[in-house]
Amino acid sequence: MTTVGSSSPRARTTAGEPDDLDALFGDPMAPGPFGYATIADDDQARRMSAAAESILEEWGAGADFVPASLGGRWVSTEDLVQRWRPIFRRDPSLGLGYGITTLMAALNVWVAGDDEQRADVADRLVRGERIAVGFHELDHGNDLLHNECAATERGGRWYVRGQKHVINNVDRAESILIMARTSDEPGARSHTLLMWNKDDVTRPFADTSRRVLTAGMRGCRLGDAVFDDLPVPASGTIGAPGAAAQVALTAFQVSRAVVPALAIATVDAALDLAVRFGSERSLYGGVVLDLPHARALLAGAIADFLIADALSAVVVRALHLAPAECLILTAAAKYLVPHLLTSAMQDLSVLFGSTFYARVAPYEIFEKFLRDLAIVPIGHGGSTACLLTILPNLPAWLRRSRRTQATDPALFQLGGPLEELDFGRLSLGAGSSDPLGAALRDPTVRERFAPDSGAANALDRLGEALDELGEQIDALTASELGTDAPPAAFALAHRLTLLLAAGAWGGVCAGPDAPSITRDPLVREACLARIEGRLSGRIPPLDPAFVDRLIAFAEDHVARDIRLAPSTRTHPRHPEAEEGSTA
Amino acid sequence: MNTQTDAIESWLVERVVAYGKVDSGSFTPDTPLAELGLDSVYALTLCGDIEDEFDLDVDPTIVWDHPTIRELAGGLSERLAAA
Known part of the structure; x- marks a missing residue:
């Protein structure tokens, strides 16, 4: 087979x-x-x-x-x-x-x-x-359980009737996986996944020709599908009838981890362009990167990028190493990473100034990157939907956090061997532990931070913030955890994602083969300071010493044409080879 | 076993009433939980209460698979017996 x-x-x-x-x-x-x-x-x-x-x-x-x-x-x-x-x-x-x-x-x-x-x-x-994902209905957005496009079974076949909207590749894909309502009952057991292979039958039962034009991801062939009693053989039923929500919410944990990790590469390229632009473009008798404001923007974007890279890389590894915990971890990555990356892109757009909005060569691609990335927090488990995954799980997370004594160092060993993914171990529960929160205090992490260093002290404060968050979660009632939750409850979910990112960053810095940039005390501290700033709700300017160090790091990598993301392994990363450049 | 299932059933009834969405006496153990105001959020709350009460980690899918109090009590009692 x-x-x-x-x-x-x-x-x-x-x-x-x-x-x-x-x-x-x-x-x-x-x-x-x-x-x-x-x-x-x-x-x-x-x-x-x-x-x-x-x-x-x-x-x-x-x-x-x-x-x-x-x-x-x-x-x-x-x-x-x-x-x-x-x-x-x-x-x-x-x-x-x-x-x-x-x-x-x-x-x-x-x-x-x-x-x-x-x-x-x-x-x-x-x-x-190709296979298109025929799930989305504009009337219901991420509220999959209210989708209406329906299928009824007669004589060994499903007959699908209804519409799906803004579906990528709907017209050119050879197959479409359709989420169809197969029961009128409310709840999570009323939809079924049906694989429609177009070579079985198409017209006149389905029309996929209407294209939808978008501001970002313009090249994508997004379109609508209209089904008019489209027959799909019963053998195309994926999973049990009624299991669509469970299967999709399980499966999408993988893409919620992968998509943010891929978006890192786009911002990596944008930072590369920004450094080149900032060193070339003359302004006020110098170049852009002579200006303190421009330097602060760039350094802030780099710090956000490094945090996003650590969280996304660790969550990708968690698919293999902590699959039971991935419901919360992947929602955290799919929420926070695009949030950090779009914030970095906004900062860079200010740095590019007129070159950004006038799309001046050779930097015109930046404007496209910004539009394309704006889609990432919307598409496929939008940011709010990801917070809504975390929100009702906060009490469960807290119980696990309080009983987790240690993290798993393998999570942070970027590039370390991973075996094939075991899809059967992904679940819709909260798992049994909180490996990223635990990393803030785990001795195997902390022994790699000099005692009483700026970064170590920041980790201490973040550990206390985690305890404080736990107390606030303890005070929440069930009525504050749903889609109608008050903004203060959403803020707790947001804070949790930042603290998990801090754990990921600490863990990556402490990894046995940690990328050289993450061993730099100033860079370690700069990223933790950025997280603390974000936790406070107002991001203060980075300390000038952090700014200089982060920009020196970026300039060095651009000069050598090396990707900035510490998780990228396309070039050999021998500590001794990079030591001189990062000093 | 039956006694245990009955006890779990009474406990579940108590929890559902405690969530304040329905009055006691206005439903039976066979009323679908969805009709008792138990949306996905309350299902998770119930899972948390189950974890605390029985020291048993459960996924919200247990509520999807056992959509009434009677069925859920049966499901839990099986899990506890297997644990």
């Missing part, structure tokens, strides 16, 4: 590591079919880059979303993220449009499909086919 992929010519991609996409795509700053200038033109024309799509097809991108046990090349999700970052460094809409929606659809099959369905979807993906 699992050898299904071997019949496909592209199964060869499963053998060994595929080529680095950075090399296949070429330097984005240089003119070329997939350079920034061309990407900006394609975006303006609302089309996907044909050159890039054919490279991805040749590269066998679909095999990345198929677990190795089913014939694909997905083992470590961290490696998957590394392989896909070159795409997000250049064009997030290509990443989303070419692949990520297909991953999201396939995840439901990996979670709940039977052997035959898993083999079929694996084969289709390895062949390069």
